[in-house]
Amino acid sequence: MSRASGCLWMAVGLILALLAGGVAYVTLQRATAAPKAGVAAITSPVVVAARPLPAGARLTDADLTIQNLPTDTVPQGALSTVAEASGQVTMIALNIGEMVLAHHLTRPDITGENLAFTLPEGKVAVTLSPDDLLSRVQVIQPGDRVDILYSLEIPSFAKPLGQVDARSAAPEKEKRQYTFGSLQNVVVVSVARGAVGEKASAGITSAGKGGAELGAVTAYILALDPQDALVLKYLKDANAIMDLALRNIADETEHPMQPVDLLYLIDKYELPVR
Secondary structure (H helix, E strand, O other): OOHHHHHHHHHHHHHHHHHHHHHHHHHHHHHHHHHHHOOOOOEEEEEEEOOOEOOOOEOOHHHEEEEEEEHHHOOOOEOOOHHHHOOOEEOOOEOOOOEOEHHHEEOOOOOOOOHHHHOOOOOEEEEEOOOOHHHHOOOOOOOOEEEEEEEEEEEEOOOOHHHOOHHHOOOOOEEEEEEEEEEEEEEEEEEEEEOOOOOOOOOEEOOOOOOOOOOOEEEEEEEEOHHHHHHHHHHHHOOOEEEEEEOOOOOOOOOOOOOEOHHHHHHHHOOOOO
16 A cells, blocks of 8 residues: 555544544533433413403403413513402403413402593593582592582473473573482592692692592592483583582482472471462
8 A cells, every 4th residue: 555545544534533523522412411401490370361352351260371481581560370360350452371460450440540441331431520518528539429419590481391492482480499419329430639738720649548638639530321421511511509418338229309499398398488
């Protein structure tokens, strides 16, 4: 064998030896890493949506499920048990498998925050000015039940009102005051207040709790049927005088009430009027 051929075979042998060594090294590395890959990652239970859910949906146990996710990927606000989310209202739409986060939930109670998500269907939120004495002494709180009473001067006509032609109505004879209960058992959703030490027209702040000092009441928010909301608007626009009557929180009775005018008082108390 020539000297050149011997060198060639030696080079080939060296290359094969290097390749074999490389294969052995890679195999050893994989074998060493295999036990590490088999070690389970640390996970935490997370509440996720079990089905698509629209914003405003009140969550039930059937809407939710638990997934175990790597702990270092779980964001702040994630919930670990279905009980924490069940019964709450979601303020965002959720897809299947999407995490349910605490700051995306609100209480179903309409006296809470985020009223647009918890207001019952068929109801509208309206504001009522605190023009009565009960409001000035700051007795009414969110969740209270009230009756709304009004006094309004109503004109009387020469003809019965149903027979008066609106285009040629007879001149008013006089105005008679009537006092009546316009709405009963209305829930006060929330009470808006001015900042402490400022006038009632100042910026709105949340109502205080416990012994905290309270700013002046600037408005009540009520949840009403649309037709009842129109009744309140008419009375407001007609400059009727309002007073609120506070109920026991458990009293939902519809009380019969008869409108009161001067003739009613004369009759009831047998006043000696000639």
